[in-house]
Amino acid sequence: MREIKRIYIIDDDPIFVFGIKRFLEMAQLGEEFVHYANGKQALDGLIALGGSSSDWPDLIMVDLNMPVLDGWQFLEAYSELQHQKKPLVFIVSSSIDPVDLRRAKEFHFVNEFVVKPIGAQQLKEIVEKYK
Amino acid sequence: MSYSPGLEGRIKRYEQILQGTHIGTWEWNVQTGETILNERWAEIIGFKLKDFGNTTINTWLNFVHPQDSAASDRALEAHFKGETEFYECEARMRHKNGHWVWVLDRGKVVSWTKDGKPEWMAGSHQDITERKNREEMLVRYSDLLDKSNEAAKIGTWELDLETLLVHWSRVSREIYEVEGEHDIPLKSNIDFFRQGGNRQAIIRLLNEAIEFGRPFDKELEIISQLGNKRWVRAIGIPEMSGAECKRVYGLFQDITEKNLMHQELVLQEQQFRNTFDNAPNGIALVGLDGRWLRVNKSLCDMLGYSPDELMALRFEDITFSEDIGPDWQLVHELLEGKRENYQIEKRYIHKNGYFVWALLAVSLIRSEKGEPLHFVSQINDISIQKNSQLEIQQLLDTTREQNARLLNFAHIVSHNLRSHVGNFSMLLELFSTEAPECTNNDFFPLLQHSADSLHETIGYLNDVVAVNEPSEEDMKEINLLDFVRKALLDLSTQISKDKAQVNVKIPENTMVLGIPAYVDSILLNFISNAIKYSSKDRKLKIDLHLDEPVGDYHVLRIRDNGLGIDLNAHGKKLFGMFKTFHGNSDAKGVGLFLSKSQIEAMGGKVDVESEVDKGTIFKIYLRNAGD
Structure with a gap:
C-alpha cells in the first residue's frame, strides 16, 4: 500500500496548476502540493533535498513543453540523481504525438503518460492504480 | 613410172630443194592407190617414213581428220573435172602425240590414162599449224572485243x-x-x-x-x-x-x-543539303579535333554567330565550362568504339553571353574500313523546356517549404489549442462542481457544449495533421480480408441493428502494402458511412468486392444502396474538409477527407461513383504487396 502525500507539479501553465490542485483536493489525493514552473526549478529543489532525504515527493507530475528545462531534459537529469525514495512519475502533457509517447517509454521509471485535459474522476482512477 | 632416165639428176636436185623448204611431198596413183611419200611428209606428223611400211592412199586416209577428208575429196573432184588448175585444201592430220596438225595440201594431176582418167598425181604438204592457230585466236579475240563493246x-x-x-x-x-x-x-x-x-x-x-x-x-x-x-x-x-x-x-x-545515276546523286546531294541547311534544329559536322566542319543556319541562329564566326571556334569555346568534361568523356567513348552515339543536355554560350540549354545528340561517322571520319551533331534548343522545368522545380521547392511550414503551423496550433481548450474544459468542470448554483441557467450548458465541440474539432485536426507521408519502413504487408473482417466485427452491433446485408468477395491472401492503423480507419470509415447514410426505404446492402487489379494496385470496391450523393452538386467538395451533405447531426465532414488523405499517404487513390437515392460506390486503390 503506497501512500501518496507529497505531490510535485512541474508545469508552466498556472491555470492547469490551479485546476489540477483542485481536482487532487476533490479526489482527496495528496496532502502537500509543490509547484515548479519548469524542469530547472524542480531539479534544483530535488538536488537541495539530497538523495537520502525522506522529504522526496511520492508523485511527480511533469509537463513536457516548458521553458528553461523542458520535461525531457528534466527526466534525463532526474534519471542521473541518486536517491533512495522512488516516487511515481507521470508525464502530464497535451501532446498526443506518437513520437512523444514512444520516447516516454524509454524512461523505465515513468509510470504514466496522461494526456490533458484530464477530469477529476479520470485522475482519481489513474492514481488509485498505484495505491 | 614413166619418167625418162635423163631427168634423174634434175629430180635429185629438186628433192634437195624440197628438203630445204621443209615441204613434204607425195605422189599418188589415183587408179591403183600406190603412194610414194618423202621423209618430211612423215616427219610433219611425228613419224619416220619406215614406220608406215608400204605406203598407199590409206596412209593418208588414216591420219586425216574425217571432217577435212570430205573437203579434200570435193577439191579433188573439182580438180579432176578440170575446174581447178591445182588441187588445194587445208586439212588436219593426227600427230603421233595425239594432237592435230594443220597442213596445206596441194597437188596436180601429172599424167592421165589413155581413156582420160587421172593417173599420177604429185603434191606437197606444208605445216601451217602456227598460222591456223593464230587465225583462230584472232577470231576469238575479235569475238571478245565485240562482246565487250556490247557489254x-x-x-x-x-x-x-x-x-x-x-x-x-x-x-x-x-x-x-x-x-x-x-x-x-x-x-x-x-x-x-x-x-x-x-x-x-x-x-x-x-x-x-x-x-x-x-x-x-x-x-x-x-x-x-x-x-x-x-x-x-x-x-x-x-x-x-x-x-x-x-x-x-x-x-x-x-x-x-x-x-x-549521276543526276540522281546530284539530286540526293541537293536534297541532303536542303535538309541540312533548312532543318529547324541545329545540325553540324564536327571534326575529330572538335572543330566545326559544317554548320547549318538553325545552329548559327541558336548561338547568335554567323557561319564564318562559328566555324572559327571549337565546340569547347562555346560550351559552358562545367559541361565540357562530360561531353569530351562521351566523345572518347565514341572514338574508342564503346558506344555508337550519345545524347546529353548541355549549356552552350550564346554570342551575347547567356546560356542556351540544348539537347545534343552525336554520332560518329566511320569510313568503310571503320576509321573515324567525323561527328554528326544534332542540337536542339531546349531552353524553354529547361527553364520551365527549372521553374517547376522552384515552384515545387517553394511548395514543399510552404507545406512544411504549414504542417509545423498546424502542429503548433493544434497543440496550443489543445492546451487552452483543455484548461477551458477543466475550469468548466471545476466551476460546475464548486459552484453548481451558477450552472442552472441558459448559458452554462451552451458554454459546456461549445467547449466540447471545440475539443472535438481539435481532435479531428490532430488526426489530419498526423497523416504524413509515411516512410517505406512504416508500410506493412496487410491481409486485406483479415482487416475487412475485423472492421465488420467492430461494427457488428450497428450492422445487426440495421439488419444490413454485407457481402464480402475478397480472395484470401490479398496482400496490400499499407499502414495498419490507416487501413483500419479507412475501412471503418467507409463501412460506417454506408450504414450512416442508408435509405429508410430499403434494406441496406453493402458489397465489399475486390476488382481486377489495375497496374500495381488492388482495387477494393465498396458499394451500398443508400442515399447516394449528388456528385454534380458536391463532387468537388466530397472529400473536402468539414463538408457534410446529408444534414445528419453526427456528420462532421472529416471522415472522407481523412480517409482520402490516408489512402494517398499510402500511395493509393480513391474514386467515387454515386447516384442520388440509388447508392454509392467507392473504389479504393491500395498498393499490391505481392510479387
Missing part, C-alpha cells in the same frame, strides 16, 4: 569523207535504235542529235576534226529512231594524210544510265 554499250562508227556516208557497228545501230545494216548519210546521222546545242556541237566537232585534225570526246544527247532520249559519249578520231583528212572514225557509247 559496255560501245559502238563504232566511221565517216567516209568521199561518199559522206557513215558506217555504224551493230552496237551503234542499237544505240540509235535503227534497223538494217546500210550506211547512213552524214546529214541523217547529225539529225539524231538533239536540236539546238547538241546538234551544233557535233557539227562543230566534226568540222574541227576534218579541218584541223582535232580529235573529240564529248557527252551529247540524241533522240533515237524510236524517240528515246539518250546520253551518248561520242569520240572522234580524224585520220590525216598530210594536211588532208581521209576519214573520221570513233566510238559511240550509251551513257544514259550512268548520267541518270
